[in-house]
Amino acid sequence: MQSQNSTNIGLDNSAAPRLWVTRHADYLYKYALTRINDQELARDLVQETFLAGLERLQKFEGKSTERTWLTAILKNKIIDVYRKKASAFVNEPGMTSAEQETDDFFEPDAHNWKPNHRPAEFGIEQTDLLESKEFELILQKCLRKLPSLWLSVFTMKHLDDEPTDIICNDLRISPSNFWVIIHRAKLSLRECLQKNWI
Amino acid sequence: MDELTKIAYNCKKATYLIEKQDIGEITLREKLELKIHLAGCRVCRVFQQQSATINRMIRNMLHRPVDENIKLDDKFKNELQHLIDEQLDK
Structure with a gap:
């Protein structure tokens, strides 16, 4: 255990797996949870990340910090979860379901808003209301209501700013499916906010 | 109805283009359509x-x-810690 002392005080760039739980478990858990919204699954992913990290310990070269390295492993695991959801979605009979569902919002022929789905101003047009705790709770509640694939795409786009082609590639969905998903998610989310905030 | 008249009434397409413009790219023609709408x-x-x-x-x-x-x-x-220690001490 020659490196034990130096890793304990963090003076070198080698991995100190015995300290992972203390140093990184909460961070990784939070990282996973903001991206998949499922506590049980988030815990499993943290555990899998540590195990995968142990297996690859030799490959850790200290080029990035330990936390960055572990986070990259976790991120790939999260993308795997997303991908599974995506393949379930794309393989559904009539993948156009998201597209058809947008017809909940629009008249079938003219494609203008159905009267009871029309957006109305409710105070978020110019300024965001994130300082309002109540509003934020509603936003979170509305986000949780989105089907999981839509949430995956939305999160990758808005949280990690991934380019569209990377997301499509990671999730193995076509660009047109991507836009249908984004469109539908926004329509639902917006409507949910309006209904719950007014 | 010609194409541009159609888009003037097509809120479904307009909202789709709004999303596309916001986080991606739309073509010049789509921009024009959206503007008209x-x-x-x-x-x-x-x-x-x-x-x-x-x-x-x-x-x-x-x-x-x-x-x-x-x-x-x-x-x-604690469980995680045990798991890691176990793997390391194998």
């Missing part, structure tokens, strides 16, 4: 503003520093 459709103008704010809010919310309240419970952490 928005000029005549107040409801979609509201949608556009709200949609942009929602994107901003979600970004802000997701990028916020780690919330101290979200933590793994100690029992699970």
